[in-house]
Amino acid sequence: MEKDSSPGSDSPTRIEHVTAMEKGNASTFVAPTRSEEAAVIRKLDRRNARLAGMVKDIDLSGNRYNLLGTVFYIFYICSQWLCMGWKQFSPHKWCAFCVLFWGFIATIQATAFNWGGLIACRGFLGIAEACFGPGVPLYLSYFYPRDKIGFRQGVFISGAAMANAYGGALAYGISQIRGSVAPWRILFIIEGAPTCLFAILVWFYLPDSIMEAPFLSAREKEIALHMTARNQRIDVDQQTGIRLKEMWEGIRDPKSWLPALMYFGVNVSYASLPLFVPTIISELGAFTTIQSQGLSAPPYILCFFTIITFCYLSDRLQMRGPFCALAATLGAIGFIINATCKGAGPRYFSIFLSVEIFASVALLLAWVANIHSTESRRAGAYTVLATVGQCGPLLGTNLFPISEKPYYRKGMWISAAFCLMVAVLSGVLSCWLIWENRKMDREGVPEVEEFEETSGGRAEDRNKKHRYVW
Template sequence: MLPLAAKSQDPRISCAGIDLICWFVPSPEEVTPAYDLPRDREEGGAKVGQKAYSTGDAIVNAKTAGMTKDLDISSPEYEWLLTIFYISYIVFEWFALMWKVLPPHVWACFCVVGWGTVATLQSAAQSWSGMMAARFFLGFFEAGYGPGIPYLLSFFYLRHEIGIRIGIFLSAAPLATCFAGALAYGITSGHAAIANWRLLFLVEGLPCVATGILTFFVLPDSPEKARFLNEEEKAVARARGVRQVGAEEERVGGVKWADIAAALVDPKNYLTAFMYFSCNVSFSSLPVFLPTILNEMGFSSINAQGLSAPPYFLAFLVVIISAYIADRTQQRGYVLMCLSVIGAVGYILLATTSSVGPRYTGVCLAAAGIFPAIANILPWVLNNQGSDTKRGAGIAILNIVGQCGPLLGTRMYPTGDAPYYRKGMWVCTAFMIFNGILAFTLRTLLNWENKRLDQKYGEVGRRDANGIVVGENPKTGEQIGAGVGDENDGPTFRYVL
């Protein structure tokens, strides 16, 4: 039953009503917005994300389909086509904060229509320089979208809910790569009137433009503007926001510079950033060179396109499962350590074996470790920031440092190392092991920080099955959750391990 305060005609909810919602969550009324919001927000974001990742990976399949031959692009020049995208992506990572400054539906539309247009224009490239320009602007627009969606989701979901939502969004990466491989297989196996690689860019770019326009009309900026929620559900959603930040206020419209400065000097942000860097070394290299690796394993170019799909579908499944487990247990560090081991084992198989079966198994294990690890790093950053501005700054730091990984990853498979690319495989193995070590280090640090906060404020009691703090502060006698945000800096804030 919805608390009486939430049924009031007053658009603002009293503290008593907020406390009731906090204590009786998840009520059937709260379950509705908690499950309706993903339907229109992160699932919609995932669909747009699928198009983003497929357009980004189109360059890989275009190479296999003959782009480098038609445009007379050398191996070093092709590496620069990959690198320029990440340079642009890194330079404009601060765009993540624009989600807090501008209405999200406006910013998302700008980014998606922009990259869809640029992705389509790649089909008209007549030279390496023209393709370089297109890749630069593709990174410009995508930098404004990808990092911001997980940040935006933090405005709508509690810390024990957000991991699976981010997982749904980020699962678009392996799923889109899976579809991109299958799509490329279908396109490149035909006989079109134009070059197959040009048709590939058209087919993967034009839908993004249409999707971006649709985003302007369907993406809600806040629960109050979500057309799929009724008034009672919006009241519950507002109360959930109060539980997060401790005060009912507009969360979009500006940033706090003091919180940005605090985030910049927080060592925990750099541990997660270097974890992201480590994963991105492998993340960027695997989808970029997987069709080439499969081709070198003895498969034809067309069959290599098709065989690149199953490893990514496996990664898609593991992303969802691992994000769910981490949410339920609130133990992201342990999950990340396990995923790092899986990825490392996959790369060890690729580095030490020569036969097709073990190497293809290695590809599957590598994909099942890398993508899910990234999907669990992002919510870990959002879980452990003490304000909305800090969360935005944490995401920006994560991406500015982490997206430097592809600058290395895309250069680890030179033609001279074919057909086994053992040096690149060993480098990826080392970075996955390093990622696991960093996860252990960060978890240890966060555990120490929680003990320090307990000493300062007293133990805040236990958390229920939904991750909500229950009990009272033994030092002050105050009831935990009495109008105080659980996810912002304060007596009830504790880090997620």
């Protein structure tokens, strides 16, 4: 599974740097200043976010429309292991393939003329989605130090919250198009065709690693490596694929499964909201259907800023669990208010709190990266996180049946319970990691390990323990 980079890919700077590190010649590297580190981080940041007419054109009677979503999630869940392609293959090639694959499948959905064709497209779209999205957090961990990864994961995830804010408006606008091509087909083309073109940019401009980033100078590469290697191991001496032993360690580590259970709880509570928030608002009895679509956007806009704020503070304070628990608690309060009130005002206000559960996702992505010290272990842990966590929508999307309207009490209480489960498990995992850190204190494990102690090529008998971010 491991692969060496081609001989021609090693620049003199890269060879000299790695050789010096392997010899333990620390004198060749001058420790960076805070301003130098900040400049490199800024440079990395700049470089690296029911369809109208379908039921009529394609027979989606009965539960066929719901089955489209179910088929998508079945293929999506079963394909989560493909996120390891970001580690096994060159990221720019893997990402370009994923983007092109997704764009192609999304586009050809517009050509579907029967139920069988559409269901096949949704299945392949689930596979394409699993190839890309779950692996992005792993890719980001190649470039950023542990104390700065949370904010970058937050920026990535916050795009989903903002998409929910404008997605409904976009779909509504497209549904008003009148012409020879059905609006739902136009929507698929608009989503898919530009994505295919974007794959070209990915192929040429996405760096595979710090040492392969052409926009960084030799000094900046050394600084980036120095920061990223603090208290975690990085594969810098060669481009390596998955290390099976380390991947398995990440999969079987109990500390990989607690975040996965939390992710499951988040998805149970959150997955139903984009589908049913407009319906819930319309059932308040005070707004028209069009107003309900518009009023569903502000809660997600607030969630966008919450994610950014929580992740920034989480990095600054080096705490994941407390912020994850806070977001989950806010979500639980929102669902409880909605379950116990009948007035339009309180119930609409509660939605602003309910959607805050989504902030836990970005924090969990950063937390998994902080728990596991090697790239292959993180690949295994992210596979567990995504596979278990993405089962949540299968339950969440069925919590608000039409028979429960207008208050959807059962769905609200179940969602609140899962939010509280996330908060409790956040506390459990934090206490566990604090206990592990104190145990390492007694064993004399260094609080900060620099590059020489964390190189991917270090001897197997060297110290492998690293402090946890709790």
